[in-house]
Amino acid sequence: MDKDSQSSVSEAKEKNKTLTRRQFLSRAWWAAGGLLVIEATGGFIASLWPRLKPGSFGTKVKVASIEEARAMPVGTMAYFPEQRFYLSRVESGFLALYRKCTHLGCVVPWLADDPSEDDLADSGRFNCPCHGGIFDRFGIVHSGPPPRPLDIFPISIEGGEVVVDTGTVIERTSFDESQVTEI
Ligand code: FES
Incomplete structure (x- = not known):
């Protein structure tokens, strides 16, 4: 393999690494966003059924x-x-x-x-x-x-x-x- 081909192979490897890092970051963002949505939805649903203190009105x-x-x-x-x-x-x-x-x-x-x-x-x-x-x-x-x-x-x-x-x-x-x- 001549020098030029060696350098293009290593550039390609570097590109793949960059792509993988991007994909990883993108997935991490989606996961974090998903967790936030689940948390917010759970909180909203929980707020629809407020907990009543024992002995209070409604119990x-x-x-x-x-x-x-x-x-x-x-x-x-x-x-x-x-x-x-x-x-x-x-x-x-x-x-x-x-x-x-x-x-x-x-x-x-x-x-x-x-x-x-x-x-x-x-x-x-x-x-x-x-x-x-x-x-x-x-x-x-x-x-x-x-x-x-x-x-x-x-x-x-x-x-x-x-x-x-x-x-x-x-x-x-x-x-x-x-x-x-x-x-
Ligand atoms: S008489 Fe009680 S609200 Fe009208």
């Missing part, structure tokens, strides 16, 4: 022991603001009332000094500040524009505790005794 909430619940006098209204519901003690048991007005969704306060709309106590009713919707201890509408009673959450007993499932909203068109949980 099962322990509210009292069975003994504590039974000791609540009829007519008592206990408010759980972070979990967005009221525990209403009625004659036959308990109702967990969602505080969201069934008209346009305002937070409905319990006004303990307002006149009562039911016969369980002399005073106390829900009075929605937005358009004057009035509800009693059962969540039943007495006046104003709300089209149906306050929604309720299921109540169960788990390990001796009264538990309200704030992840399950039950809409109702009227009140009936089957909605009350006996404890």
